[in-house]
Amino acid sequence: MTNSTPNNINRRTMLRSTGIIAASGAVLAACGSSSASKNIARVGETPEITKLGEVTVTDVVLLRTAMSVETMAKTILTDTAVTSLVAKNSAGIVSGFAAAHTSHLANLRSLISARGGEAYEEPNEKLMASYGTQALALVAEGKSEADVSSLMLATETLVASMYQYFVSLTAEPALRASMIRMGAQASRAAAVTAQLINPGIGAFAPGVDKDGVATVATLPSAFGALSAVQVQLGPVNPETGSRATVLMDTPSLNSFIY
Amino acid sequence: MDNHQVESPETSVTSRRRLLSALVAGGAFATAAPLLAGRASAAEGGPSFPTRDPQDNNALNNALAREARMVGTYRIAVAAVSADDDVAGLTLILDHHIAYVQAIKGYLGPDAKDAPETPLSSPSGSLKAMAAGLAQLEDDTATIHTDILAILSGMDAAKIIASIIIVEARHSAALNMISGTSPLVASGN
Numbered sequence: 001m002t003n004s005t006p007n008n009i010n011r012r013t014m015l016r017s018t019g020i021i022a023a024s025g026a027v028l029a030a031c032g033s034s035s036a037s038k039n040i041a042r043v044g045e046t047p048e049i050t051k052l053g054e055v056t057v058t059d060v061v062l063l064r065t066a067m068s069v070e071t072m073a074k075t076i077l078t079d080t081a082v083t084s085l086v087a088k089n090s091a092g093i094v095s096g097f098a099a100a101h102t103s104h105l106a107n108l109r110s111l112i113s114a115r116g117g118e119a120y121e122e123p124n125e126k127l128m129a130s131y132g133t134q135a136l137a138l139v140a141e142g143k144s145e146a147d148v149s150s151l152m153l154a155t156e157t158l159v160a161s162m163y164q165y166f167v168s169l170t171a172e173p174a175l176r177a178s179m180i181r182m183g184a185q186a187s188r189a190a191a192v193t194a195q196l197i198n199p200g201i202g203a204f205a206p207g208v209d210k211d212g213v214a215t216v217a218t219l220p221s222a223f224g225a226l227s228a229v230q231v232q233l234g235p236v237n238p239e240t241g242s243r244a245t246v247l248m249d250t251p252s253l254n255s256f257i258y
Numbered sequence: 259m260d261n262h263q264v265e266s267p268e269t270s271v272t273s274r275r276r277l278l279s280a281l282v283a284g285g286a287f288a289t290a291a292p293l294l295a296g297r298a299s300a301a302e303g304g305p306s307f308p309t310r311d312p313q314d315n316n317a318l319n320n321a322l323a324r325e326a327r328m329v330g331t332y333r334i335a336v337a338a339v340s341a342d343d344d345v346a347g348l349t350l351i352l353d354h355h356i357a358y359v360q361a362i363k364g365y366l367g368p369d370a371k372d373a374p375e376t377p378l379s380s381p382s383g384s385l386k387a388m389a390a391g392l393a394q395l396e397d398d399t400a401t402i403h404t405d406i407l408a409i410l411s412g413m414d415a416a417k418i419i420a421s422i423i424i425v426e427a428r429h430s431a432a433l434n435m436i437s438g439t440s441p442l443v444a445s446g447n
Contacts (some may be wrong), residue, residue: 045420096442160424167420168413169306177408184400184427189445190429201347201385201436218432222354223361224424 055258059175060117062166064257066179067108068124069162072132073155074101075123081140083175085148093196094152097189101159104182111178126255135246138234142243146197147233153216154231154248155194159186162250164224187224194218241243289330311411312369319371320416321406322362325422328355330375331395335388344385347436351362351392351429358422365418393433400426 077098163183206217332352381388434444
């Protein structure tokens with residue numbers, strides 16, 4: 001015989017109560033306004049994240065994306081911000097590099113057509129918004145011919161890196177070779193531009209000038225790099241004493257042209 | 259009034275065990291879900307390729323043989339110049355080719371064939387004259403590698419060869435500039 005009372009709390013009662021409380025909490029949470037979740041306290045504002053739909057990266061997607069980047073490169077090299085600052089003796093080089101991108105576009109069109117795809121004739125919208133437009137605005141603002149060379153070097157390096165990266169995503173081996181041929185030509189253009197900025201065989205290796213500032217190297221690495229291309233453009237900021245650095249990334253899943 | 263507490267330990271223990279098991283399983287799933295989702299997204303990024311294919315070994319050994327001969331050629335070129343900048347510039351490219359030999363050998367491992375450093379030419383004379391000849395050899399090597407890339411199945415090998423071609427194109431253009439070729443011609447236009 002025990003002296004326990006009816007309201008004694010046993011394990012079963014406790015578990016049941018806990019379950020009821022948890023279920024009630026879930027119901028209450030579900031009844032809450034959905035707008036509340038958008039207003040979570042945070043420092044600063046963040047843009048809403050748009051989820052990428054169900055997509056597959058095919059060879060045609062890579063070729064269409066290459067077209068968008070080639071068109072972007074051509075747009076940059078033929079923009080008045082660039083052409084208005086080019087010296088007469090360099091104008092032919094800049095227009096020649098732009099013509100090479102036009103030639104690549106024709107090549108890409110036939111590669112896409114042969115695979116039953118549709119050519120893409122616009123500059124890559126996401127990459128232009130990320131850095132292309134900003135780079136051109138900085139060149140226009142800085143009004144320096146040196147910026148034109150720097151932007152040209154960065155653009156050609158970016159195109160070469162893109163094709164090298166695309167090799168690792170391309171299914172058809174023969175197409176990998178076609179891509180790297182165009183990448184190699186952009187790579188040559190980058191080396192020529194580097195030599196125009198910092199000429200001579202002494203400029204092949206990375207180095208620094210008398211002030212300790214890194215110089216432009218024609219052969220910065222033994223293997224092709226896939227990292228973002230950094231370029232300093234525009235006027236010197238009087239407050240910081242430095243110029244704006246633009247990071248130019250190769251296209252990725254969110255900037256592919258599907 | 260007598261109250262008889264009826265204990266049913268077996269039923270109670272089973273319930274607790276089930277509850278704990280359910281909690282543990284739920285926790286494990288919740289922890290793994292983001293990983294599984296991440297993998298699924300990555301898989302949607304593109305088709306999968308074989309990372310290695312033994313059928314590539316012959317083509318890669320050809321690439322290795324060519325690079326070893328480039329090393330032999332640059333050893334002669336470096337010995338033929340005396341100015342500090344010239345030695346440094348040509349040694350840099352020599353080091354790149356040594357790195358390519360090591361990369362391809364490293365990839366092939368025991369399947370790598372002997373690759374003698376037989377020179378492709380004997381560079382001599384002025385730096386300008388040597389640069390023109392070396393630029394041509396770089397172009398030819400990049401073309402050989404591009405043809406090899408077109409038949410490689412293994413993606414790891416394709417990545418190595420692609421990263422070599424991109425820089426050998428730079429070698430060619432840089433040496434053409436040193437030889438006095440016009441910028442547009444040096445860029446391959």
